[in-house]
Amino acid sequence: MSEATPARLLVVDDDADMLRLLSMRLQAAGYRVSTAVSAEAALALLEVERPQLVLSDVRLPGRDGLALFDEVRSRHRSLPVILLAAHGTIPDAVEATRRGVFTYLTKPYDSKELLERIAQALALGAPEASAGPADEAWRSEIVSRSARMADLLAEARMVARSDASVLLRGDSGSGKELLARAIHRASARADRPFVAVNCGAIPETLLESELFGHVKGAFTDAVSNRKGLFQEAAGGTLMLDEIGDMPPALQVKLLRVLQERAVRPLGSSQSHAVDVRIISATHRDLDAAMAAGQFREDLYYRLNVVTLTLPTLAERREDIPLLANHFLHKLAPKYGRRISSFAPEALKALIAAPWPGNVRQLYNVVEQVCALGTSPLVPLSLVQRALRAPSVQVLTYAEAKQRFEREYLVGLLKLTDGNVADAARLADRNRTEFYRLLQKHALTPGHFQSQGAERGLSPSGDDAK
Structure with a gap:
């Protein structure tokens, strides 16, 4: 572990x-330590900072250490957890190790053994824990401070150590090719080629030749021998993007190549051995495609040794300001603009936008504001124009609460055909308090009775109040 960047x-x-004793011992061993007195406090800390390891007592108030582990595993799959178990909780701790806890130690624990177990967990579970700036080059294209992305990158770094085939899942524009390149750079194949091909963008008649190559005369336009992408990527990584769109006939031939580790160019009777690492990517649901007979199950299991799923941009909104300014500083010089940053309201609009096109859409939006911007600060109007969403509205907490409350009351009145007693009952409020809420939002129950009357319903007497 580097002294400059302790885990x-x-x-x-x-x-x-x-807690104080553990902190002192771990800090003396060179670690940075954050502490929490409950599972809830620990989960709150995980939202703002990502540790490289969690060390927890099994017995905690409220949610116990096992429940904490379950929550950590669901949010941060690669984050190792060590449990400290008193005698009465040992059976629970043993069960936890079966479910994925790195290990457990019984109280009173041996300090030397604890430090050894922590070192082992860090070495296996968080390869980037001791990384310095020079070690971050492999992921330099991926701009993020999101805890979710940190977990994904930790898994990617671990996978990169092996030659296992990787399937990247994620919506279009979420950055699958960037992650594939990062895995390649972190692997032992980094000094060999990285080759990417979009399986859905090339016609079936050309894709086979593109992947496997051809010999002269194999078809009308084959005027010379040509190596395919498998051979071009020799010793390196081949990324098969949008693998879910590959035609069924080619899926069979790809499976044969993966099984035999050799390709036969079109028109040739001779096979050539290939040594490539396969990373495939898709935005499609391959399980549904297999069920529909559109994707081969045997090929799926060849490609899907390890699955990594990229979050949408909406699921990592804390990265939006970081990405937007990164793209701004990259693109402004391209258009000869002296743009330094976004106006605060413009940045809020970016954060609040839905982003169906993910990071790629954000890049396009920033490029448009760079092309059209004339001032040092990007104004809200320009962001709205680029988003094609002039109605973008960033609400304060009070405004959002007010809007939700009104919509909630309207929904209840619609559901009960204006019956205040029934609506108050559903809201778990007494009728007097419910009337105050209706008055606050200028809602008249009688306006909702006509909806019931039009459907042939008979309102109760309480509706008229």
């Missing part, structure tokens, strides 16, 4: 003396 540990224990 951060999160220690969870409701015993203040034990």
Whole structure:
């Protein structure tokens, strides 16, 4: 572990003396330590900072250490967890190791053994824990401070160490090719070629030749021998983008290549051995495609040794300001603009936008504002124009609460045909309080009775109030 970048540990224990003792010992060993006295406090800390390891007592108030582990595993799959178990909780800790806890230690624990287990967990579970700036070059194209992306990159770094085939899942524009390139750069094949092909963008008649190559005379336009992408990527990585769009006939031939580790160019009787690492990517649901007979199950399992799923941009909104300014500084010089940043309201609009096109759409929006911008600060109007959403509205918490409350009341009145007693009951509020809420939002129950009357319903007497 580098002294310049010591790993951060999160220690969870409701015993203040034990928590202080653990912190002192771990800090003396060179670690940075954050502490929490409950599972809830630990989960809140995980939202703002990502440690490289969680060390938790099994017995905690409220949610116990096992529940904390389950929550950590669902949010941060690569984050190792070590449990400290008192005698009565050992069976639970043993069960937890079967479910994925790195290990457990019984109290009273041996300090030397604890430090050894922590070092082992960090070495296996968080390869980037001791990385310095020079070690971050492999992921330099991926701009993020999201905890979710940090977990994904930790998994990607681990996978890169092997030659296992990787399937990248994620919506269009979420950055699958960037992640594939990062995995390649972090692998032992980094000094060999990285070759990417979009399987859905090339006609079937050409895709086979593109992948496997051809010999002169194999078809009308084959005027010379040509190597395919498998051979061009020799010793390196071949990315098969949008693999879910590959025609069924080619799926059979691809499977044969993966099984035999050799390609036969079109028109040739001779096969050539190939040594490539396969990373495939898709935005399609391959499970549904297999069920519909559109994708071969045997090929799926060849490609899907490890699955990595990229979050949408909407699921990592904390990255939007970072990405927007990164793209701005990259694109402004291209258009000869002296644009330094976004106006605060423009940045809020970017954060609030839905982003169906993910990071690619954000890049396009920033490029448009760079092309049209005339001032040092990008104004809200220009962002709205680029988003094609002039009605973009960023609400304050009070405004959002007010809007939700009104829409909720309207929904209840519609559901009950203006019956205040029934609506108040559904809202778990007494009728007097419910009337105050209706008055606050200028809602008249009688306006909703006509809807019931039009459907042939008979309102109760309470509706008229």
